[in-house]
Amino acid sequence: MNRADPPGTDPAWLPPEAFRPLGARRTRIRGAGPLVETVRDEVADACARFGGEVVRDGSYDLLLEVTDGGLGEEGFAYARDGGTTTVSASGGRGLLYGLFHVVRLGEAAFTGTRAREVHRPAKVLRMLDHWDNVAVHPVMGQVERGYAGGSLFWRDGRARGEFGRVRAYGRLLAACGINAVSVNNVNVHGAEARLLTDRIGEVAAIAEALRPYGIRTHLSVTFAAPVLLGGPATADPLDEAVRGWWARAVDAVYETIPDFGGFVVKADSEGQPGPFTYGRGHADGANMLAAALAPYGGTVHWRAFVYDHRQDWRDRSTDRARAAYEHFAPLDGEFADNAVLQVKHGPMDFQVREPVSPLLGALPRTRVAVEVQATQEYTGQQRHVCWLGPMWSEVLGFRPEGEAGPSVGEAARDLVAVSNVGDDPFWTGHPLAQANLYTFGRLAWQPDADPHRVLDEWIGLTFPSAPERLVTGLRAVLAGSWRTYEKYTAPLGVGFMVQPGHHYGPSVDGYEYSPWGTYHFADRDGIGVDRSAATGTGYAAQYAKPWAEVYESAETCPDELLLFFHHVPYGHVLRSGKTVIQHIYDTHFEGVEEVEEARRVWAGLADLMEPARHARVAERYEEQLRGAREWRDQINSYFLRKSGVPDAYGRLIC
């Protein structure tokens, strides 16, 4: 049990053993300030456990020092020479990240020599958005799309008031490089609205627990806050009274939380209020909030998830995928410096496979946050293993203007994930879903990192001194799990086919005749959405070249996105050489086989970890396998019934 771990809580990627190499050494710490104190406490704890020492003079193995090195607020330099390891930083945050770098290196931090290398986070904010509700929502519960128990922050309308767990959470986040947390759901209801004003003290208490680990606290606010909270009767962003109300509200927030991060806003989206109500634009709305926050260095994260969620399914001319680009691309350059446009990585909604949002290539003069979803809403809800590292990595590596231009990961200011954490003892419900949270943090620090190297880091930290059999087994069940999940769910980028509402389990036509704009248009002849410019919705033309051309033609479109961009006959031959229908059958049989194999591999690891962790995962594999078979059978039956094309291998399709 480490200092910050409350009883009964899994240590995740910071088990005491991970501190053994550090804790057995002599460490000198130079510097002052609250975060340096955090560093000092961490090292002291490790030494108390493993026999090392924090020294004030004399020889040492490790020097952790705050210098004037121009390394920025969060950067650090690392070197090893003459038997001494040195981490230097320009401030406490950098030193803390340097400390966790040493922990990650393990024994390697204390062997050999290493030329000085500078580490700096690539992204300004590496942020988690919690979709936690203060009051239990009648449909969405305590945590919207939460699969890990209750909220760490709120319970039944009130702040939990238990900060040991929050502090431990902050520590885990710092260890993977995350530096910002938004503490409530972007859908802001009555109870949550008041966090901005008379309940700001509850936010301050969370901020206090997270601050020692360098994490700033942000708040989701409703655009209608002035109206809801006794201010002006309008929320018109150009109304002086409204602007004044927000300015005063922000003053009061910073009086309580001097290092407050800023606001997250879901406006004019899925029923949330926004500037459209007043005939104003999104830049007007975002800039008003930005102006109130600017004096304090706060930012507003303005979500670009704006679309018509009451679409008529009969109307084939409307295409939800086009919406974010249409709303926001024309506003490029109009947002204030501290207004960050937060864009979902894909044009739809966190499906297992989507193209990268064309909006991410259309905002050269706008500060952008890329939003991904660590909580596995559409990817198995933390009952299925689905390690998203490779997907995120693909998104971050995508170059909207082709090879010559910057990648999404290079261009974005911030990287944001919807959190997958709750009050579950394993933090994430499924113990292996911890790898998603860790990977997110590390990719936000370094978007071009090899995700498989990050996965190995996570394995190394979570299972210190793991025998090779365990390392191999963990890699085997995690590394390909995203593609496995893709195989047994909606095929070839077409998306959805999930049960309406809760989004768990298959329902091929579940959203086909709905107002949500998420269709596959399967009929007896073929399937897919024609989003070409020539004959379809024109979505493909929202991309710059070369992507507009690549996606425009079914011949050049990557297989995995074919049905996102094109409606094709079941007999259409993929670039892989298979027909679409045979691809559907094959991948669904393969997906289930891969889950069966992963379950088998997992069963073989029982002797290599605590029984509780093994059992929790084993249980979930039973459910994953049941679910994968259900997906396989529903999808295959649906398409056999519709196409009439038998499986080339004569396998049983019910």
Added chain:
Amino acid sequence: MNRADPPGTDPAWLPPEAFRPLGARRTRIRGAGPLVETVRDEVADACARFGGEVVRDGSYDLLLEVTDGGLGEEGFAYARDGGTTTVSASGGRGLLYGLFHVVRLGEAAFTGTRAREVHRPAKVLRMLDHWDNVAVHPVMGQVERGYAGGSLFWRDGRARGEFGRVRAYGRLLAACGINAVSVNNVNVHGAEARLLTDRIGEVAAIAEALRPYGIRTHLSVTFAAPVLLGGPATADPLDEAVRGWWARAVDAVYETIPDFGGFVVKADSEGQPGPFTYGRGHADGANMLAAALAPYGGTVHWRAFVYDHRQDWRDRSTDRARAAYEHFAPLDGEFADNAVLQVKHGPMDFQVREPVSPLLGALPRTRVAVEVQATQEYTGQQRHVCWLGPMWSEVLGFRPEGEAGPSVGEAARDLVAVSNVGDDPFWTGHPLAQANLYTFGRLAWQPDADPHRVLDEWIGLTFPSAPERLVTGLRAVLAGSWRTYEKYTAPLGVGFMVQPGHHYGPSVDGYEYSPWGTYHFADRDGIGVDRSAATGTGYAAQYAKPWAEVYESAETCPDELLLFFHHVPYGHVLRSGKTVIQHIYDTHFEGVEEVEEARRVWAGLADLMEPARHARVAERYEEQLRGAREWRDQINSYFLRKSGVPDAYGRLIC
């Protein structure tokens, strides 16, 4: 406002004006007892309003008398001769029904002459089952499948303790002949279980409010009551301790409610406990409760709704439709005299069209209650007009053994409906849904009554002195509404195609890959469930001749049940001469047109009733039309996509 109507409550089919002919006359009442007092109060109230008189001697227009005429507890004789109308009965209940007969007749009760005619209810119990929960169920709410607001009896875990409305309800029920009410949901959860024991006083208070109108109170109990309520650790029906526990529980109930009606039990059904848990049969379970109730003349209504609700959709050999027959037909003759087997009218679950349950033809030595559903779970949820009189009439007129044998209506002991009433000001949400409740009561009194005559009765009572335009309009919107609803929803008896869970609105595949046993098996070539004996599930063979033969062949099966019994190609030609696919298109276009026409007719009646009633119905027509169009478009699109067969008339199908 009549004496029993609480403020703000619609008088339904007992508006003060309905009492004008009676209230303007001189009436003599002879007899004594509580129900005679009810009769006396009713007449006195009417006279106070309309200038007539209750006389103790001298001349009179109407004589209401209790005699020794051998008319049974509930029968009455009616005659008019020499300017005097006479109603005689052998007891207070009969007299009360005779009084409401006079009210129904209106002025006709006081003109001409009429030879003595005897009226007796055909069914012993004419009963409403309330699926009201005491505690609000997290999914099902206060009233399971309730579409008329909260419960009249319970609110948020407690008895409402307001009996004016309950009394008014009893009065309405008596006026259409209903004599029994079960006050809680057949799904009995924790709070409801205790109604049997320490909360029996709450049931007694309801019984007291209903008693003046001749209505007995029944209670749904859980088979696991002994275990749940501190009795033996088993509920084995052959265990002496269990039998003793029930006997004592029943003793205590009758001590509190001497005229208690008995129990309703849903056992071994959809997760409710039952005798199967202890390796016992349903007759064992029912007879145990019957034995406890017998000394007091109480009955147990044992529901036959037993089937596997966790079926594998891949398993085509299991057929839910067969379940009730398979479970209960072998038990014929084994049930105690006061154990009544309560059988849903169809083999599935209250669909807009089902065959009559073959179990109803397989219980010659069992007392049977036929259960219908007044609450419109699958028939528009009281947002759509769907007058069920003709459907119930068809069921009751069905002769399981052919023309020579008795009808279902003749053979059954009791008729039971799931209530459609709540605390809505109009009682039933949709004001026109009152006609379902009224019609149910009247058909329970006389199963072979012409439902259209009953509808006219309801119109005459509800809208006294209605001009012909109103009568014609009401008939126009109600008389054919069931067939209209059938036209725009699931076709040709195939059933379901509803949104899972709440069962409102279309979802063609909503239950297709579910565990509920409710499938349509549509593929690109055809649709329907083969339930023939020759090639299908064998369900058709559960019927006696001639029905087993009629249903066995797609050539002789009635069109409206074709897809219930047979899987046929889309091009199969119906007895009507149309192909199945063209029938689907045509009926769905027609159904919407009929709703449009009904809405137009309703709009033309605005000047003929109170604005609130007209507006409520007009609002619901907007929703019905929206819903009907959604059904039309989803069903037609689904089958066009699947079959590829274009509409013969070239109408737009999205």
